Amino acid sequence: MPTIRRSRTIAATPEDLWAVVGDPYHLPRWWPRVDRVEAVAGGKFTELLRAKSGRNVRADFRIDKKERDRLLAFDQQIDGTPFERVLQQSRTEIALEPAGEGATRVTITLKQKMRGAGRLGGLLVRRAGRRVLDTALEGLEDISAAS
Numbered sequence: 001m002p003t004i005r006r007s008r009t010i011a012a013t014p015e016d017l018w019a020v021v022g023d024p025y026h027l028p029r030w031w032p033r034v035d036r037v038e039a040v041a042g043g044k045f046t047e048l049l050r051a052k053s054g055r056n057v058r059a060d061f062r063i064d065k066k067e068r069d070r071l072l073a074f075d076q077q078i079d080g081t082p083f084e085r086v087l088q089q090s091r092t093e094i095a096l097e098p099a100g101e102g103a104t105r106v107t108i109t110l111k112q113k114m115r116g117a118g119r120l121g122g123l124l125v126r127r128a129g130r131r132v133l134d135t136a137l138e139g140l141e142d143i144s145a146a147s
Helices: 014-021 024-030 119-146
Strands: 003-010 034-041 044-050 056-067 071-077 087-098 104-114
Touching: 003 119, 014 024, 014 087, 014 104, 014 119, 024 034, 024 044, 024 119, 104 119
Parallel strands: none
Antiparallel strands: 003 104, 034 044, 044 056, 056 071, 071 087, 087 104
């Protein structure tokens, strides 16, 4: 299962970053291609993602772990969605660790199990995953700089 992990130290406290990371409604501010989030309830939420075609695609998630100011893990619900053709599993984990006065080490891990992807497919997934995670970390950094 391809696993992509990216980290960055951001000039903000874990508490300040958690206010953004721990609330799915903030995802459009920092996670790539998320236009809006809806139906946040009962440990679940739905993202409306902007596809390259310009139309929105729904992606449903279930929060698996939520440890305040420290760790968030959520799984994408794949069955019965357009993602089912490509993915068997997709899990995102976001860890926040203090990194000195007023700084936090943010690590985002994306684990995706592809459906029928060969070696080249895994390489392409890793490359795309790195871009997504780097863009997400840049988004968090931009939010922190603006605060």
